[in-house]
Amino acid sequence: xxxxxxxxxxxxxxxxxxxxxxxxxxxxxxxxxxSQIRVGPSYVGYMGLLQPFSDAVKLLTKESVNSSPMSVxxxxxxxxxxxxxxxxxxxxxxxxxxxxxxTYGILFFICVSGLGVxxxxxxxxxxxxxxxxxxxxxxxxxxxxYEVSMSMILLGLVWxxxxxxxxxxxxxxYWSYNMILVMPLGYLWLVTSLAETNRSPYDFAEGExxxxxxxxxxxxxxGFTLIFMAEYSSILLMSLLFSIMFLSSVFNSVTIVKSLxxxxxxxxxxxxxxRYRYDKLMSVAWKCFLPASLFIFxxxxxxxxxCFMY
Numbered sequence: 556x557x558x559x560x561x562x563x564x565x566x567x568x569x570x571x572x573x574x575x576x577x578x579x580x581x582x583x584x585x586x587x588x589x590s591q592i593r594v595g596p597s598y599v600g601y602m603g604l605l606q607p608f609s610d611a612v613k614l615l616t617k618e619s620v621n622s623s624p625m626s627v628x629x630x631x632x633x634x635x636x637x638x639x640x641x642x643x644x645x646x647x648x649x650x651x652x653x654x655x656x657x658t659y660g661i662l663f664f665i666c667v668s669g670l671g672v673x674x675x676x677x678x679x680x681x682x683x684x685x686x687x688x689x690x691x692x693x694x695x696x697x698x699x700x701y702e703v704s705m706s707m708i709l710l711g712l713v714w715x716x717x718x719x720x721x722x723x724x725x726x727x728x729y730w731s732y733n734m735i736l737v738m739p740l741g742y743l744w745l746v747t748s749l750a751e752t753n754r755s756p757y758d759f760a761e762g763e764x765x766x767x768x769x770x771x772x773x774x775x776x777x778g779f780t781l782i783f784m785a786e787y788s789s790i791l792l793m794s795l796l797f798s799i800m801f802l803s804s805v806f807n808s809v810t811i812v813k814s815l816x817x818x819x820x821x822x823x824x825x826x827x828x829x830r831y832r833y834d835k836l837m838s839v840a841w842k843c844f845l846p847a848s849l850f851i852f853x854x855x856x857x858x859x860x861x862c863f864m865y
Contacts, residue, residue: 637674690769
């Protein structure tokens, strides 16, 4: 019975995430419209509240046009794999009761998020299009580069908390939030999250000006919808993890509100900043973020050692 209850809990979580993905797209359209002094979605439903569902119906009912030389099985497999991996990461969601309490939740997150490069690479290769292939290669190089810094940030928090579990990180912030204790680490995580989720100003996987939408150039209809859902699901998760690791001492509804504010910041950055140059993106990853995260990790090692001594 406990197993059945747990499965039901995670099905409800999956549905909630997918509905959240629908409404974060509406939030993004509204924020971008406000930043550009225009109305945004306002016709479908009250104040455009039904616009995400209208977009879903439109995309899922469109015809999928395939070019003959493409690898069909890999072409259809990669969007499904991307969404499955994106939803699988939500297993680390720290339920107070009813869900899995992963002792090595951070290690699980690092391993599964590292697999996210494969659906992108497969989708670019299977499309048999030079724009898609270039977009996928750029996206993989970008994600691998920033995953190194992200792992160092997580290991720093692991050392401070003395555990690989997210609940231990929450308990560690009882007296002071990590955003105050190790503020540079929080900023590094926020920028790394933008690069990991291919968001502006690091959206080189989908550079419209030079790659004609990048690795998803040949995708339309349901394939594009799955890629789109995987990206926004990752945005919601990264916002939640930022709230848990740097802004919360207990997991409650306030934590969810904080994660929504972080999601607002993701969109705000897109409305404010232009796209970075690709060589500068890679230079920042290896010459700035990696040394900084290593230095802060050594600092966390020294702090953890002092705490353990006393």
